[in-house]
Amino acid sequence: MKRLLPLFFCSIVLDVFAAGECASPLDTYGNYDNQIPRKQINDVKSEYYVLSYTWTPRYCAKLGKDQTKPGSKDYLQCGSGKQFGYVLHGFWPQGRIKASGNYPRACEGDQQKIDRKLLENYLCMTPSVWLLQHEYEYHGTCMHDETLEEPRAYFDKALELHNTLKLPDRELPGDTASIQWFMDNNPQFKQGSVQYSTNSKEWQFCYDNTFTSMTCPANARPANIGQADDCPVKGNISSSGKKYYFTSAHANYAAVRISRDKGEKCFSSAETARAAGWLEAP
Structure with a gap:
């Protein structure tokens, strides 16, 4: 089945942007198509999902000037002057609930390069055409419902979930008080559905295959949350x-x-x- 490339959704932005307003004429990075080797394909069924959010200032602080100048991969997010906060890094199928570690990945192999005009509609969610392409090829092609593997359907589901979230306008540390903040401000979350990855410094939210908030599987939890x-x-x-x-x-x-x-x-x-x-x- 021929697919266009998807995108990954950004989270809350410090300045409120409407769809399409985050595109910049100086964001001309064109080398955003992934080449996926066959050995990276792992076409297995997924029983739950994770939304994962990163804090833009932390990510950008690690980059050099050459990496954020006009035309570079990270210009829009880190060099354009648009003030992004938490952005959606990924909408990830996770494999079996009771067998953590065997994650689906690049289920349909290499995909064609998505049209930038389509990606521009989602740059306020995820301000990187490279990341949008990457996320679709590696994760969007692995949705448990094949109708959601089409780019627009994948984007719509991601955006639907994203729009139900209330996200903080500051970086939250990986502690219990921060978990409580998410629980207090997102009444749709079930107990145990919020987790923090200390390695990547990302906040993650778990959903079942009906895209309802669920308790994250114990064997898949990042190490030191609630400990x-x-x-x-x-x-x-x-x-x-x-x-x-x-x-x-x-x-x-x-x-x-x-x-x-x-x-x-x-x-x-x-x-x-x-x-x-x-x-x-x-």
Whole structure:
């Protein structure tokens, strides 16, 4: 099936832009088509999705002047003077829920270069024609519903999800307080649907195959979200199967480690833990 290339959606922008307003006549980068080797193709079914957001100032701070001058790959996002905040890095099929690590990728191999005129409609979501092309070729071709593998359908679904989100206008650290901010400002999120990648410094949100918010699989969670000192109230399951919560005032709080794959949890408060049926640790 012949496809045009998609895009990836940007997140919240510090200045509010309408579709198409982010294009710049100085953004002339043309070498944005990917060449995908056959060995990178991994056509497997996906059972859930992740939306992943990056903070533009952090990304741009790592680049040199030659990388942000007019005509360069990152000019629009980092050198044009348009003030982007969180931008959508990816809308990623994730493979099986219970078998983390075997991710679908480039499911239909190399794709044709998408017309820049189409991409310009989405630059306020993801201000990089290179990234838009990349995301479609590597991820958009792997949607579980084949009708969503067409570029416009893929874009529409991504934009639909993106438009339901409230995103912060400042960079949030990867801690429990920040998770709570997302939960408080996005009532559609289910408990455990927000995660943070400490390696890439990206906020990620999990969705099932109906594109409904879902708890991120425990075995796929980035390492240190809701763990150790980032967890205000630790929900631990004893060897006898009893569920106890530990506040920071408890003598054993620091020694308690949360194992989500065993059903243990991090709570924002003791009240929340009790409401969930957990008992105060003796």
